[in-house]
Amino acid sequence: MKLISADASPFARKCRILIHEAGLGDRVEVVSLTTTPINTDPQVASANPAGKLPALLRDSGPALYDSRVITRYLDEISGAGLYPQARIWEVLTLEATADAMMDAAVLMVYEHRVRPADKVDEGWIEAQWAKITRSLNALDARWMSHLSGPLDMAQIAVATALTYLDFRHADRSWRDTRPDLAAWHSKFCERDSMVATAPK
Structure with a gap:
């Protein structure tokens, strides 16, 4: 494959x-x-x-x-078991949240990359960041116990999304007001799989 x-x-x-x-x-x-x-x-x-x-x-x-x-x-x-049936709906919902964050973050990048400077819509960019902010707040308020549990695809997706925010939108400083989520992400990024696939 x-x-x-x-x-x-x-x-x-x-x-x-x-x-x-x-x-x-x-x-x-x-x-x-x-x-x-x-x-x-x-x-x-x-x-x-x-x-x-x-x-x-x-x-x-x-x-x-x-x-x-x-x-x-x-x-x-x-047979990795990263979509455990016992909590499948939580895993899928959390993965969807992470994917939505990545989608919004990518759209922010393309708004500057593919449009002429005088056509960039800052309102559109801020609307995408608002989606990310709401998602970050939900992760921090509702999902920390899941993120701290056994490895599943939701954790991988969330860690990937957070790293992408660091990679492309570090100036937004998402970590400053979410120390628990930031600490979880930093620890998760020590995994061999995260180190091996880190964006350059």
Whole structure:
């Protein structure tokens, strides 16, 4: 199998972390490339008609895309148990929260990257950050006990989202008013899978 990835993509990184945690490194080749919404790499377009990363090329069957589809599939074939049935709805909800944060954070980046400077909509950017702020507050207020529990995909997704905020939006200083969440993230980032996949 091949994972079509990009080093800076948080969605692709989430899959790479799972590959590491699930011991699938010898079964999944990671193919890193560069693509943008306005200049889509042909390999990406071939694997995913929406032109988004990541995509998983399987030895048999069509390509899989959307990071949550890929992580569920890789967890299933590896038996890693990162989607435990006993708390599946909490895991899926928390993963969706993390993905929404990443989506908003990526949109903030593209607002500056693909628009002329005089067309950048600061109101749009702040609206995306408001989504992230509400999500951070929810994590801090409601989800710390889950994050501190046994490893699952929700924790991987949240840690990936928080690292992306550090990577692209460090000036927003999300840690300053959320010491418990910040401490959890710092500890989680010591995992081998996080170190091995850290954005450059």
